[in-house]
Ligand SMILES: Nc1nc2c(ncn2[C@@H]2O[C@H](COP(=O)(O)OP(=O)(O)OP(=O)(O)O)[C@@H](O)[C@H]2O)c(=O)[nH]1
């Protein structure tokens with residue numbers, strides 16, 4: 132494993148000694164919607180990647196298949212030191228069914244999720260949204276990532292097509308642009324503030 | 335990142351963690367912050383990976399970062415971290431409990447920080 136030594140954090144990649152708390156936001160969405168791009172645009176470190184092996188038989192790819200098989204699920208992530216004592220982690224995972232079990236564990240304790248949408252393939256996001264609503268209670272905001280050939284749908288039409296609740300935020304963004312990506316995070320955290328589960332002030 | 339080595343040895347994670355597949359502490363999450371305890375030398379019986387892990391944590395890092403730098407899965411690194419915390423070589427920096435959501439005060443601080451970016 133030569134990579135372990137060459138990938139060693141260089142000075143500055145460790146968190147400041149004042150950081151004593153971490154929070155996380157998930158970035159989910161279908162293949163190629165721009166999850167890694169958005170994370171890279173806001174992260175203070177180069178996005179990192181970690182892989183997990185999961186047993187496909189246990190996550191419902193082939194329920195009738197007695198021979199367990201394994202598959203690898205990659206997670207890209209980045210980090211922002213938002214205050215001198217809080218680090219915000221952004222974890223990006225794909226939206227396929229076989230990854231959902233991995234997600235629900237990831238969702239525990241999360242502030243919320245950004246659900247990235249590509250309007251050229253709107254239907255790819257239906258299942259992601261369904262599963263997020265069914266399997267987790269976490270706040271989410273829908274982020275419409277703009278590609279050069281994206282159709283010019285008004286956001287309210289996208290909202291209707293996705294059957295979003297009236298209170299669910301939906302915003303456009305250019306995932307490559309830092310300020311645009313930061314705005315999506317602000318939108319999500321503002322939305323999370325309205326959720327009763329976060330009302331309690333930690334001691 | 336080289337994950338081939340791991341992929342080629344499906345039983346490796348069990349061997350490395352002395353046969354236990356689950357971390358003893360279910361409080362460890364990918365975002366949990368860990369740091370080496372400087373005054374505590376790593377036991378001579380510790381393996382190369384454990385030493386490397388403690389070495390990485392000379393400053394604060396999240397579990398997921400440690401996993402990425404070691405090119406190992408988060409679930410495996412959680413087991414190693416858990417053992418190293420028990421051995422006194424690592425300390426958990428993040429002072430919140432698993433399952434406890436951040437309070438509104440924390441969200442407000444995050445918002446303030448994001449608005450300043
Ligand atoms: N024009 C434009 N291109 C983008 C934008 N966001 C991402 N891309 C491009 O779209 C491609 C896919 O982006 P990624 O960030 O890798 O998408 P992903 O969701 O991480 O993809 P997977 O991890 O494979 O599911 C890349 O070539 C990006 O450069 C955007 O906002 N505008």
Ligand SMILES: [Mg+2]
Nearest residue numbers: 166167207223
């Ligand atoms: Mg990606």
